[in-house]
Amino acid sequence: MNSFENKDGILTAGNVNVLTLVKEYGTPLYVYDLEIIRKQYEALKRSIPVEVKIFYAMKANPNPSVCSFLRSLGVGAEIASSGELYLALKTGFSGKDIIYNSPGKTDEDIQYAISNGVHFINVEALDELYRIDAIAKNERRPVKVCVRVNPIRAVTKVKMQTGGGSQKLGIDEEKIETVIETALKLNWIELQGIHVYVGSQILEQGVLLENIDNTLQIAARTAKQFGFPLKCINFGGGLGVPYEESEPEFEVEKFGKGLTALIRKASQEYELSETCFILEPGRFLVSYAGIFLTKVISMKESRGKKYTVVDGGINHAFLPIRMNRKYPTAIANKMNLPSDKSTIIGGPLCTSMDVFTNEVELPQVELNDIISIFNSGAYGFSASLLYFLSAAMPAEVVVQNGKHFLARRRGKKEDFMLNCK
Ligand SMILES: Cc1ncc(COP(=O)(O)O)c(C=O)c1O
Structure with missing residues (x-):
């Protein structure tokens, strides 16, 4: 449950009673605690060498309040x-950021x-260059x-793979010569280096480090x-971050130490004194x-x-629901009661896909x-099917140290006529 707290049986976020938020802003509702973002950023920043710069992958959460907060912490985008x-x-x-x-x-x-x-x-293709x-x-x-490379070496233990094997993303490692030669010849291109992104939700820091080692060698x-x-x-x-109880926490300090060692090792073999290193985390932050x-x-029983x-479904939280079906879940108004009844939670959409968890x-x-x-x-919010079945979009609220504000207003049914005749 991380930094959210149970105060007298009620869930709080950033020291704000979430039932107060529900009363003021309604449901379905996303709540973001900026102090947790700060903690994640600081944990990562503290662990990695100074020459590694952090660029926040905005696709993870493009809410403007979240982005400007991350900007204030000093990340790029x-x-x-x-x-x-x-x-x-x-x-x-x-x-330049x-x-x-x-x-x-x-x-x-x-x-x-x-x-x-x-x-x-x-750059991800020769024609694009x-x-x-x-x-x-x-x-x-x-x-x-920079040339985005799809590495030859297979990536293992990565749930959402974007590198290795056949990919739409990047340029196969065995084909980068042509792209590099061309980049060096073209007058308006200044070749800076190599980019490799092998996949999302990597929980074992060692797996990420193996891939970083490979990237250093390729570059x-x-x-x-x-x-x-x-x-x-x-x-x-x-x-990565764990979604299920059985999943391990990403060991950020160990990761930082490993990254420092890998950069040092590579610097002994190659001239890297002028090189800037980049990480582009989204989810972790x-x-x-x-x-x-x-x-x-609504509640019902069907054949046992x-x-x-509930009032929010895959239209509002598609990836949370579909990809990680065992998200940590609680009842915000019953935090002191034992979790001893099992139920299937589903959204309001008329599709059997719209199920949060098969049994919680x-x-x-x-x-x-x-x-x-x-x-x-x-x-x-950003990866949801926001137009599916024309149910109004959820609101987004930011909390921080006992304060809260509306970061995106709730959608309205009239929104679905926007830009239409
Ligand atoms: C190129 C690139 N960089 C960074 C990220 C962020 O990944 P994550 O949220 O797993 O850190 C993504 C996610 O799709 C991506 O495509």
């Missing part, structure tokens, strides 16, 4: 669309990124580029082979900080199984109880 770039600029990041990844950047996206002076663009060069020429602005070997100064090695994100609160609106239907142990559920799903701060 990793963006994956023009929409995210717009948000990053609006929330206080300047171009932003790096841009995406396997499908349109010319308009590239032009928007270049005209706003993003720090790096990570030519387009970046042409647009940079048009803009009369040279562009710093250093490539720079040596082609004789360009290695200005940047980007290790991507992927630091914001997941713990969020809870999703949803109200019980008990069902609890909770105190006796009653109408109007507030179900709380922890670890919902990452890939919650």
Whole structure:
């Protein structure tokens, strides 16, 4: 349950009684505690060497209040669309604090990124490299580029894999020579280094380190082979958080020590004194900080199984519900009661996909109880099917040291006519 507390049987978030939040802002509701984000950031920052810079992967939680708070802590932004770039600029990041990844950047996206002076663009295909060069020429602005590599070495024990094997993402390691040679020849491209992101939700720090070791080797070997100064090695994100009781906590201090050792070792073999190293965590920074609160609106029994239907479903919390079906769950108004009754919690949508958990142990559920799903701060609101079945979007609230404010207003049914005839 992390930093949320049980005070006299009621759940609190950032020292605020969540039932007060429900009364004021309604349900379904996301609540983000900024102090937990700070704790996560500081734990990571403290552990890693100073030459490693943190760029927050905005896709994990693009709420503007969350982004500007992270900006105030000193992180950069990793963006994956023009929409995210717009948000990053609006929330206080300047171009030089932003790096841009995406396997499908349109010319308009590239032009928007270049005209706003993003720090790096990570190139994911040869055709894209030519387009970046042409647009940079048009803009009369040279562009710093890293090549995103899909490594040969298979990644193991990674639930959500984005590197290794056949991928839409990045350029296969065995094919990067052409891309590097081209990048070095093109007039408006300034080749900076290599980017590798192998996957999300990696719980074992050792697994992430193995991949970072591999990335260091690929980057250093490539720079040596082609004789360009290695200005940047980007290790991507992927630091996981446990969703089920059986899953281990990511050991951030051990990770930091391991990372320091790997960089030191590589620096003895290769010239890395001018190299900047990058991590792009999303989930690790914001997941713990969020809870999703949803109200019980109906209960029934069907052929021996008990069902609890709540007012928020996969339209509001798609990934929390579908990908991690055993999220830590509690009843916010019954924190002191024993969890000894099992029920299946489902959202209000008319699809059998809309089920939170196949069976969860909770105190006796009653109408109007507030179900709380922890670890919902990452890939919650932003990765949901927000238009599915036209149910109004949830509100988002920020809490911090006993204070709270509305960070995104609740959607309205009228919103579904926006931009329509
Ligand atoms: C290129 C890139 N970097 C970083 C991240 C963040 O990953 P995570 O939230 O697992 O740290 C993602 C997530 O999809 C990504 O695509």
